[in-house]
Amino acid sequence: MNPFDLDKELREIGKVPQREVPDIIRRHQDEVYASLTNLPMSTRTNQQQRSTKKRRMVAVAAAVAMIAVISSAYVSPAVAESLKKIPLISSIFRLADDLGLQIAGERGLAAESNASVTHEGVTLRIPQVVYDGTRLSLAVKREGEGFTGRITDVEVINEGKGTSHRFQRGAITDVEMLIDGTSIHDLSLSDKPGLIGKPTSDPNVVMYELIGFSRLNHSPSIPDQFQLTAKISLEGIDAPYIFHIPVRKNTDQIIVSSGETREWNGLQISLEQLKFTPITTDLIMNLERLDKSGKLGDHNLLFEVWDDRGRELGRISGKGVYRDDRQQQQQLELIFDRFEVAPDSITIKPFLPVFQDPIANSGLYKVDSKGEVVKTYLKELEITIPVNHLGLDKLYDVQW
Template sequence: MKNVYKVLSSAALAGMLLGGIAWGSIDTAAEAKGAASTDTSKSNASNKVSSTQSGITINAANAMYDGNYLRVELKSTGKKLDKKLIEKIEFFEILVDGKSIYEYGGGSIAKRPTLGLSPGPDADIVYLTSSDASWLGGNQEAYPDKFKLTIKITLEGVKDPYTMEMPIQKSAEQPVVMKQEQTKKSGNLSMSLKQVRATSASTRLQWVLSGKDKEMMHDLMYDFVDDQGRELEVLDGKGTDENNANGDYYFDYIIKALDPDAKSITIKPFTPEMEDPNATSGAFKLDSNGEIIKNYNKDLEMTISVK
């Protein structure tokens, strides 16, 4: 299989783990297995849903979908957990209008939506996030503007799974679409910015890598900063060369919304140093502050005006 990989923020890269799905040296990803549903209740009036098993209730609320990505808050109540909620979740899955995201694109990782968990402000809260594969080249299926979301979760030590259903409606906010195509080159590699779409919750960016330097295509990772030098949080990021016949890599990154005074976004490609300099996978080399040592490629750096 050609390479499909998920690139995380610097903090998450150190652990190489997101939402129970490990993305290691880029060629493999753990597959989740299906689970049955039981004991579901919901409150349509407040768009909050919940499911209870063995005295532990999982509440799903505060859903947000801006057309770039989906986020739902999950909170445990009732019987106290013996560890953080994110550590208790053994399996999770979502269905869009009854269709599992693992069925998108015939089950191909390159053609299906992402799914992850991130820790919340306290031990009993996690955020479930997902984005479709429609910006990964070809004609990949996008999430509809309105759909029924089904969330399935299995907790460690709880026999029966949790299942919750809630309606999702894309926010009425009109996104800002930025027409700023540009291309940068480094040796035999070119990087072309294709799409940028911003909302008050997130900014989504698409670019394509093409050329003969397949090794660099594989190894590059990305940081994002605004014109004030503030690092921009990555909410989701993925890339693949499977959805086109030319072997080009399509990248789709979603970053947190910019501060109101920000005037630009800079994409900063880099290659991380490996702990073993001869290795192509494994642990990254860290500096004295525990940060990944990065070698930035200034030739490919892109600045996008947002004002």
């Protein structure tokens, strides 16, 4: 029986009337069905497809076990509590299109915050957070009635030379994050963490990530342990939602120092450091214009990271800090997803995006028939370095 047939059968089983099913079990039953349909399916490589199918089968097996318990006449409080703690089923990070976050949820790396605030009949929840020392990820879930759009929906209206924004009731209009009481907007440029929001397959859930970029001395811009304050405003709700959540780094890491250097057309790049966690891959590079004829930004140089089996990492964020006033020296930090499996080596592939109008450099990239950006790869700048496979495999500790 394939997973789709089994999914159908499980749904049919769920329609059979049950006797005295506790509310907590019924809610988890609904979550199982949702996870079976929403579990992301990667299509980058056959290996990723096989691994994702294995994770899906694990979810199906958990669903079978849970429904078998639900089908009994009585469920003890102890069993109900145990089911509640199953990470695979209860983790909200299953909604993320991010392998690292999915694994964090499946392996119990996410901390249960269970924070919630209610105003005017609308509740916001932050069920879980995960922090690996590089990025802090949290999900914001909206509950209530009368919503006409997604929690992230915003309409941009052009008004002459300016623009305005229109939000539907219940949409997020503003987010502010504070670390130990200090807003991230008040920090200096070199210390400022990055904040990004990502919609999910659930219209009522959004993922936020606070990226702790390294300072020039490689110390993190976010401490290993701190008090996070999140202030979130919704359209149509007068009072802001304020959360106070203790955060602690809860994963190990591997740091690999390098010194590999490449040159091309008056441009020099050097790989300074790689940092691996079970969730994230962090890359620090130094760039310099050797010919002193222009600025680093003139090249529009971008980077991809691949493993030795031809699999590309998904990019999460990045930041560059110039080390001189002429913008000819820069430290660049790039944040990527984790690898599917521990590689023996990784390759950094610099490339130049092709613009629709190469002369005007309008910022609009040229795309091919598949909608992919046309790229000019620079083989001369490509860097391949070996990785301690056994050490990284132990860090990942993936058990399907």
